[in-house]
Amino acid sequence: MTKTQVQLRVNGRTHELWVGTNRLLLDALHDDLGMADVRYGCGEGVCGTCTILLDGEPVSACLLFAVQVEGREITTLTGLPAADAESHPIQDCFLQAGAAQCGFCTPGMMLTALALVERTERPTREDIRYELVGNLCRCTGYTKIVDAVEEYACRRRGNGSHD
Ligand code: FES
Ligand code: FES
Known part of the structure; x- marks a missing residue:
């Protein structure tokens, strides 16, 4: 499949990836960017283990393609500002x-x-x-x-x- 370049803003950083247009956001985050806190559970929008914040609102990353969220602000748990050095x-x-x-x-x-x-x-x-x-x-x-x-x-x- 032809790949396209996409820029993902994740936890305040911009990542450039080459992905197929059908690459799930969940797979791009977990597999391509190594974000272990974004998890595959059901793959069909039912379990919530792949939840991320997209411009501050919770969404299932398994229901979006990576190319759909270019320019949007993605937050995962590891991107939350910590009150102390370790935890939110x-x-x-x-x-x-x-x-x-x-x-x-x-x-x-x-x-x-x-x-x-x-x-x-x-x-x-x-x-x-x-x-x-x-x-x-x-x-x-x-x-x-x-x-x-x-x-x-x-x-x-x-x-x-x-x-
Ligand atoms: S993996 Fe279950 S809602 Fe996304
Ligand atoms: S599924 Fe084990 S703590 Fe929620």
Whole structure:
């Protein structure tokens, strides 16, 4: 297949790639750019493990072609600014809540949750569950994930309370 040059803006850096026009964004990120935090789960937009932020909104990278997102701003979990040298506050909240077990779903979960809290300062537990409906987890039972997102929203408001 004829390849075309595409420039992808990922986590603040521009990458030039030669890809087929049918190269999935997921494959370009994971295989071509080596981004292990963008993961193949179902390949058909159901599981959420390939979630990225595209101009700040969560999307499934398995449902897009790389050539479709030229010039757009892509953010993956590793591109989030860290509060300290090691982790973003949402990672701290997941860690403290015990919201990750195998961790396979976790990058997508966190990115979806971040976008929710960006839009909704004070999400209810129902809001959080609704937003995460497209991110499947086989391990946790979801309660601790909801706890973690609730705590993150709370910290982001800066009041240290869930009220
Ligand atoms: S791999 Fe993209 S939604 Fe499952
Ligand atoms: S922590 Fe294992 S799939 Fe979610």
